[in-house]
Amino acid sequence: MGYKKKTVILAIIALLLALLYIFYELSGNIGYILPRRIIKVVAIILTGGAIAFSTTIFMTITNNRILTPSVLGLDSLYLLIQTVIIFVFGSHSLIMMSSQLNYLVSIGAMILFSLLLYRFLFKGEKNNIYFLLLIGMILGTFFGSFTSFMQVLIDPNEFMVAQDRMFASVNNVNTDLVYLSIVLVILVLIYFMRFYKYLDVLALGKDDAINLGVPYDYVVKRLLIVVAILISIATALIGPITFLGLLVVNVAYELMKTYRHLYIILGSMLISIIALLGGQFVVEKIFTFQTTISVIINFIGGVYFIYLLLKENKSW
Numbered sequence: 001m002g003y004k005k006k007t008v009i010l011a012i013i014a015l016l017l018a019l020l021y022i023f024y025e026l027s028g029n030i031g032y033i034l035p036r037r038i039i040k041v042v043a044i045i046l047t048g049g050a051i052a053f054s055t056t057i058f059m060t061i062t063n064n065r066i067l068t069p070s071v072l073g074l075d076s077l078y079l080l081i082q083t084v085i086i087f088v089f090g091s092h093s094l095i096m097m098s099s100q101l102n103y104l105v106s107i108g109a110m111i112l113f114s115l116l117l118y119r120f121l122f123k124g125e126k127n128n129i130y131f132l133l134l135i136g137m138i139l140g141t142f143f144g145s146f147t148s149f150m151q152v153l154i155d156p157n158e159f160m161v162a163q164d165r166m167f168a169s170v171n172n173v174n175t176d177l178v179y180l181s182i183v184l185v186i187l188v189l190i191y192f193m194r195f196y197k198y199l200d201v202l203a204l205g206k207d208d209a210i211n212l213g214v215p216y217d218y219v220v221k222r223l224l225i226v227v228a229i230l231i232s233i234a235t236a237l238i239g240p241i242t243f244l245g246l247l248v249v250n251v252a253y254e255l256m257k258t259y260r261h262l263y264i265i266l267g268s269m270l271i272s273i274i275a276l277l278g279g280q281f282v283v284e285k286i287f288t289f290q291t292t293i294s295v296i297i298n299f300i301g302g303v304y305f306i307y308l309l310l311k312e313n314k315s316w
Helices: 003-023 030-062 074-089 099-121 129-153 156-164 175-192 196-202 206-211 216-238 244-256 261-285 293-315
Strands: none
Touching: 003 030, 003 244, 003 261, 030 175, 030 196, 030 216, 030 244, 030 261, 074 099, 074 129, 074 156, 074 216, 099 129, 099 175, 099 216, 129 156, 175 216, 196 206, 196 216, 196 261, 206 216, 244 261, 244 293, 261 293
């Protein structure tokens, strides 16, 4: 079966899951329940699409199917931001109580961090993408340690609020945040279209891309900014899901059997949406909210990550 037919099948499965989630056991106050379910589905589509899209670009840039944008430390930075706000201002502060303000502060801080990191590391000619990844991993570890330190010091009631931010959840997504995210994602995609034509060539590696006329440093810097913004939007909207991108993009590569980025991106986005919709359905209908979707995704993704490491080790 060709990758075009597989893309169509994935799109149909995603659509059926979305309809199942929206209309399953729909009863009672339909005027209240139906809009909330639709908003959840839209939030899942935005988050899943943004994570898969940015992870595909990131893996192409690094030419490595194990590395994901989480190694830049953005997930850890998000948790640090939420903990700092609670530590300094308290859980009843305006920033924590206002979803829109918290969303903008979180996105702004993560994008600013990414821009400063890129500017500093790409300033010299000798610095490359792997040095960026190394620094990102170190900073991510630092952010995580500092977050744990502050969580030990805060009041136990405040800690419960901070802990809620550590797990992704679509149950209390703010409608205004979804609308704002749609606008931001559209703007990012419009900006990205200028660089889409380079992706297939970038997958060949830095040297080949430069030899084929790609302005490598210029394109990579802009694509990394796109990655940072999309990951920031997804994380600030529903919370961190560390292994989702790793899982869905690798599955997309194995399923599509092509290196044409149009179908890899579409396939990974659809698989991501299917995973999130299916996971959220299981969380609500089977586990009855006893766990969160991030726990399920990270468990499956963690096992798959170990499998990839063992697979790579055998190939060496």
